[in-house]
Structure formats: C-alpha cells, structure tokens
Amino acid sequence: GENVEQHPSTLSVQEGDSAVIKCTYSDSAxxxxxxxKQELGKGPQLIIDIRSNxxxxxxxxxxxxxxxxxxxxxxxxxETQPEDSAVYFCAASIRTDKLIFGTGTRLQVFP
Amino acid sequence: xxxxxxSPRHEVTEMGQEVTLRCKPISGHDYLFWYRQTxxxxxxxxxxxxxxxxxDDSGMxxxxxSAKMPNxxxxxxxxxPSEPRDSAVYFCASRTGTGYEKLFFGSGTQLSVL
Numbered sequence: 667g668e669n670v671e672q673h674p675s676t677l678s679v680q681e682g683d684s685a686v687i688k689c690t691y692s693d694s695a696x697x698x699x700x701x702x703k704q705e706l707g708k709g710p711q712l713i714i715d716i717r718s719n720x721x722x723x724x725x726x727x728x729x730x731x732x733x734x735x736x737x738x739x740x741x742x743x744x745e746t747q748p749e750d751s752a753v754y755f756c757a758a759s760i761r762t763d764k765l766i767f768g769t770g771t772r773l774q775v776f777p
Numbered sequence: 778x779x780x781x782x783x784s785p786r787h788e789v790t791e792m793g794q795e796v797t798l799r800c801k802p803i804s805g806h807d808y809l810f811w812y813r814q815t816x817x818x819x820x821x822x823x824x825x826x827x828x829x830x831x832x833d834d835s836g837m838x839x840x841x842x843s844a845k846m847p848n849x850x851x852x853x854x855x856x857x858p859s860e861p862r863d864s865a866v867y868f869c870a871s872r873t874g875t876g877y878e879k880l881f882f883g884s885g886t887q888l889s890v891l
Contacts, residue, residue: 667835672819698877709781709868709882710820717877755820764833765880767812769819 668693670758672768679746680776687771689756690738696758699732699739700765704753713754714741746775781883783869789889795857798886800869801850806881807874811844811854814866814885826852827874859890 669692679685691699700715716723716730716739723730727746732739739758743750753772757765782801790796802809810825824834829846837844841860846852856863866887870880 700879702880707884709870709884710880711882712879715877715879764822764825765810766822767820769817 668696668758668764668766670756670766670768672756672771674771675769676772676774678774678776681746681748683746685743685746685750685773685775687741687754687756687773688738689740689758689768690736691758691766692737693758693760694734694737695760698759699730700757701730701741702755702757702767704755704770706752710755743773746773748775748777751775781869781871781881783867783883783886785886786884787887787889789891790859791891792860793858794890795855796859796863796888796890798854798867798869798888800852800854800883802852802869802871803881804850805873806871807849808872809846809852810870810872810880811852812868812870812882814868820868823854856888859888861890864888864890 672689697718702710703713704710714728716732727744729742753770755770756768759765784799807828811823813821823836824844826846844854866885868882868885870882872878872880
C-alpha cells in the first residue's frame, strides 16, 4: 500500500521568511496530493492540492510542486505570518478514495 | 451546515472499559472516514464507508475496534475493551463522492485510557 514520508517534523522560521515542507510517496499510481493545515484543537483543513498532471500550483502565498519521477512533492509558504503556525500534513492517494497522510510538520512562525 | 459533528470532545476511561465515539457527517456526503492521530504515527486511516457500507477496514488495529454506519447521518467507532495504547485523537471526516473532493474533518475526540 501507499506510504508517505514527511520532513521535517518541526520547523521554526522568522516572520516574513519562507517555509518548505517535503514529502515522498511510494505508490507510483497515486495521482492526487493534498495538503492539510491543522490548528490547535481543530480538525485538519484542506489548504491546497495538486493532481499528477500538473507540476506546480499556487494560491497566494502558498505553492505546491510535484515531481512524479522522483515521487516527491513539496509545500512552499512565502512571507510567513504568525497565523501560519500550525501542523501541516501532506497526503497521497488515487483520486481521494483512500487518503494516506504523512506524519505532519509542526510549523512555528516567530514575530 | 454545521460541518462534521463528533461526540464526545473528550473521553477519559479506565482500561478494560468500552468506549463509543460518535460522528454525524455533513448532509449529502456519501463517504465517511475514521482517522486516529498520535504523535508517533500522525493521521492513520482506520476505516471508511461509502453509502453506509464499509469499503476498507484494513487500518483497524485489532478486533477490539469496530465501526458501524447504520444510516447516512450517523456512524460509531467502538473500542472494547479499551487499552492505554488506544489513547489518541480520533477524527471523523466526510466528503461527497464526485471525484477529487476535499475531506471535511470534525473537531475530533480526545480519548484517554487510564
């Protein structure tokens, strides 16, 4: 079955700096790669996703890149703000039938 | 819509007791998922349903765990008997079945087994 590895487990950045989180997946058939953000005491929420026919996708300060050959994808947050502090999860699946999540990255943005 | 509703928010029980977690998915969503979150393993998929039918329960850790979905608006996850290693946050999530649709998560149930 699919296995998703995520790094780093914790990330601390200064406000205004960029943050990058990386994930690798094992199943070459996976074609859907979402990112979820979890704030304290809440369930994860989708922030951006990418399908295998696209190499990069942007939404304001957030971007995701996908390298299907290497089976890895990354989340990039630019101009970080304190409200970006949260736990971020990557995931992979074939469509969205069975999302397999990484172990999460705790991002802290210091003012 | 109120979103995915889980109850209770917190559950503290003693080892050996039965625990029942409840979930009400968003109306109209025909997929329902149960996940378990721990520091060591992150978000693990336990089981998911489509139109109230269990599709994949390969993530259920042991026979002590069982899940049901008697109708489109209600699901339960039961642990009997509970053990301290079951302590975790349990999330329910739902989505529509039209393809690449996002999951909507509930706020979770924090389970502590003493």
